[in-house]
Amino acid sequence: MRFLQIAVPVGKRDGVESVLSEADVDYFLTDETSGRDYAALVFVPTEPEDVEALLDDLRAIGVQRKGYVTVSKLETVLSDRFERQRHDGPTAEETIEETNGRIAREELRARAAEIAPITANYVVFTVLSTIIATAGLLMNSAAVVVGSMVIAPLIGPAIAASVGSILDEDDLFRTSVKAQFAGLLVAVASAAAFGGLVRATFLPHADIRLIGQVAERINPGALALVVALGAGVAGAMSLTSTTSVALVGVAIAVALIPPAATVGLGIAYGDVTAAVSAAILVLINVLSINVASLATLWIQGYRPKHWLAERTARRAVVRRAALLLAAVLVLSSSLALTTVNISENAEFERTVGDITSETDAQVLSVEFSYQTELFLRHPSTVTVRTVGGSPNTAEALRERIERRTQQDVTVVVIREDGDVSTARALRSSPTDAFDRRNSPTNADSGVAGAYPGVGVA
Structure with missing residues (x-):
């Protein structure tokens, strides 16, 4: 809500009252007794959407020439009469439709x-x-x-x-x-x-x-x-x-x-x-x-x-x-180039995903690295993690990717053997120690495992 305070110059009191009455807004008026060129002070609580029309009408009768109008925010009004007037007067929907629900020009x-x-x-x-x-x-x-x-x-x-x-x-x-x-x-x-x-x-x-x-x-x-x-x-x-x-x-x-x-x-x-x-x-x-x-x-x-x-x-x-x-x-023409490039890279990733799924190895993941240029990104490396597969998988994938996508990229295949290794805690209870001494899975080294193989093409 907004709160208008109007310093009414001498000779404009009737005009101001007429404007406020025609606008059907609630207001209160008091005589100005300081002996200056003001006839009255008017206080008007109103909706933000109504402010611009009121200011235009007040400007039309010349209030701003020797008087002034201030507009401030109003947090709340404790008044049953004011609330009834808000609901019984022109509806909020009609007011918002006329003003697009906006604040006044001056505000x-x-x-x-x-x-x-x-x-x-x-x-x-x-x-x-x-x-x-x-x-x-x-x-x-x-x-x-x-x-x-x-x-x-x-x-x-x-x-x-x-x-x-x-x-x-x-x-x-x-x-x-x-x-x-x-x-x-x-x-x-x-x-x-x-x-x-x-x-x-x-x-x-x-x-x-x-x-x-x-x-x-x-x-x-x-x-x-x-x-x-x-x-x-x-x-x-x-x-x-x-x-x-x-x-x-x-x-x-x-x-x-x-x-x-x-x-x-x-x-x-x-x-x-x-x-x-x-x-x-x-x-x-x-x-x-x-x-x-x-x-x-x-x-x-x-x-x-x-x-x-x-x-x-x-x-x-x-x-x-x-x-x-x-x-x-x-x-924005640069954005158009970039958008086309993004679409092409997405298609490249989809095609590579299809190619890797056709290998005899179990594919764990496929990652892509790009070379960035002005407005464009070009694929440079494809990294594939697999379980199993032959040592020449990387070269085979590179050739198939180049044949299907016309892109010559570096292919890195990281092969995991899929084995699971276990290392038991050294600090344990006596019972755990007895079990560890008699366990057939215990190894002298404490850890069993293997390094993955890596192929690059």
């Missing part, structure tokens, strides 16, 4: 302006979130990567830029765009610095392309675009409703922070392919978030308060949306 502008600027907290939380995400990438831990998103503040500028475009607020738009790119630069620099520290101390020779979480950002599929678009829509709707912006901000951070951290890791380890691939994903995601939030706000019906500004805003929105969409389509 949206205020919320966007609050989260748009670059502040010390914005920089600090971006650095912390990126460092945690970078550590999660190196640990190959999805839980750590997702957990780092909780403190990422990138939702503010990403959505505020669209608010500035929709409401014809050029200052808000420019501030938000600068904050977006500043935040991404801070994230990349933080990841590069942290990655360089890790390389110099703990992991000097790590191949980051072999880390699953990193490889996902180097070779993303088309579904990455869906994540970014969904995050943009959710972010815009959270800002225009009572949904927690911080909670939805995790979705936007997921689309931006891990790819930016991957760019930093690529820089730290001198991997140009990783840095370029992840940088393209960052650009795709940030542009997609902006175009999705822009479209969402426009569809929700937000417009500037003056008709002339609305015409200007419409032209700006169309122009910016067209540029964003064109850039997303051009950059």
Whole structure:
């Protein structure tokens, strides 16, 4: 709920009362006795969906010229009369249908302006979130990567830029765009610095392309675009409703922070392919978030308060949306290549699985290793664990895989003999010692077993 406080200027009292009566809202009014240019103070508890219409009507009679209206959140109202009025007046469904269940234009502008600027907290939380995400990438831990998103503040500028475009607020738009790119630069620099520290101390020779979480950002599929678009829509709707912006901000951070951290890791380890691939994903995601939030706000019906500004805003929105969409389509061609490559690799793994199942050995597992390039991953090694099989199984499999898939890969066959060995505890009861001395399975060495055979082709 919202609470309007109106300082009514002299000469506007009757007009304000008329507006509130026609809106059929409950209010209470008191005379203003400070001797200034105000006739009365009015307090109005109302629903968020009703605020914009009330503000427009109050603006139409000129209250804002010499008076003012403040809007604040109202936690609860203890009043049977107010509750009856809420249920007996226009239904909530009718109100929400007219306003799309959104907050007022002025409230949206205020919320966007609050989260748009670059502040010390914005920089600090971006650095912390990126460092945690970078550590999660190196640990190959999805839980750590997702957990780092909780403190990422990138939702503010990403959505505020669209608010500035929709409401014809050029200052808000420019501030938000600068904050977006500043935040991404801070994230990349933080990841590069942290990655360089890790390389110099703990992991000097790590191949980051072999880390699953990193490889996902180097070779993303088309579904990455869906994540970014969904995050943009959710972010815009959270800002225009009572949904927690911080909670939805995790979705936007997921689309931006891990790819930016991957760019930093690529820089730290001198991997140009990783840095370029992840940088393209960052650009795709940030542009997609902006175009999705822009479209969402426009569809929700937000417009500037003056008709002339609305015409200007419409032209700006169309122009910016067209540029964003064109850039997303051009950059997304890389995602199309990656998606085709992912499909081909899945087919390769399925075919190899069929081939290995046709051998005379019992197959325990089949593992695949890939060589990562710009937008593409190519299979390099197939490792097969079997029980039994002949020494030339690896060569036979390699030839059959090449014939069926047109892929020349290294095949490693690890043969397990299937024997079970047992080693008894040395510390035991006297009864166990007697049993051990008389047991026919006891061996002098204490352990029985064999090493597996390994074949490579």
